[in-house]
Each structure stands twice: as C-alpha cells, then as structure tokens.
Amino acid sequence: MFQPGDRIIYGTNGVCEVVEITTLNMSGVPADKKYYVLRPWYHPEHKVFTPIDNQKVVMRPVMTRKEALKLIEEIPQIPQLIVEYERMREDCYKQAIRGGDCRTIVALIKALYLRSRERESQG
Numbered sequence: 020m021f022q023p024g025d026r027i028i029y030g031t032n033g034v035c036e037v038v039e040i041t042t043l044n045m046s047g048v049p050a051d052k053k054y055y056v057l058r059p060w061y062h063p064e065h066k067v068f069t070p071i072d073n074q075k076v077v078m079r080p081v082m083t084r085k086e087a088l089k090l091i092e093e094i095p096q097i098p099q100l101i102v103e104y105e106r107m108r109e110d111c112y113k114q115a116i117r118g119g120d121c122r123t124i125v126a127l128i129k130a131l132y133l134r135s136r137e138r139e140s141q142g
Contacts, residue, residue: 024036027081030119031116032057034059037055037057055078094125097129098129100130
C-alpha cells in the first residue's frame with residue numbers, strides 16, 4: 020500500500036503523487052472502500068481517484084536512480100519486442116505499455132526504432 024507523498028506510476032497517466040487515502044461519499048460506492056487520491060505530475064491541477072485494491076490499472080513505485088541506472092546498463096542485452104503477426108502488432112504494443120514493465124517497454128522502443136530504420140531504408 021502506498022502512502023501520501025509517495026510518487027508512483029499509475030497506468031498510462033505516468034508519474035502521480037499520492038495526495039491522500041480516503042473514502043468517497045458517493046451513492047453506489049461502499050462507504051468503507053478506500054481510494055487513493057492521485058495528482059498527476061504533468062497535470063497538477065487534476066485529481067485521479069482509484070481504489071487502493073485496483074487490479075485493472077498497473078500501479079508501481081517510481082524507479083530509484085539506482086534501478087534506472089541498472090536498466091540503462093541492461094539495454095544492450097534486452098531483445099526487441101517481436102510480433103509475429105502484423106494484425107496483432109497494435110494490441111501487443113498496447114499490452115506492453117499498459118503492463119508497465121520497464122524492460123518490456125525498452126523492448127518495445129527497440130522494436131519501434133528498428134522498424135522505423137527499416138522503413139526509412141526502404142524509402
């Protein structure tokens with residue numbers, strides 16, 4: 020469970036700060052259900068409310084500097100994301116982004132970069 024002041028990655032919204040943990044006073048919402056109130060880093064005027072037990076959206080702590088440097092060192096060994104069937108490409112890319120795993124996202128970036136270079140070389 021995250022605490023107020025924690026910075027997390029929330030789905031495709033990116034970095035958010037946990038502002039508070041609260042219940043919502045709304046009809047149809049259980050009075051005892053707890054929610055995170057998140058402030059998106061790039062839209063500090065917005066608020067996002069999400070159940071603390073949300074299983075549909077990936078929530079994870081922001082990487083530490085040490086973890087980021089380790090990932091950067093590993094980039095050359097991370098293979099590109101391979102999609103065998105063209106019709107599945109968009110869904111595979113979306114899944115990679117929604118999954119929130121940094122190594123998978125690096126694999127996606129490599130695939131997009133190499134695909135772009137290949138297309139440029141073909142004119």
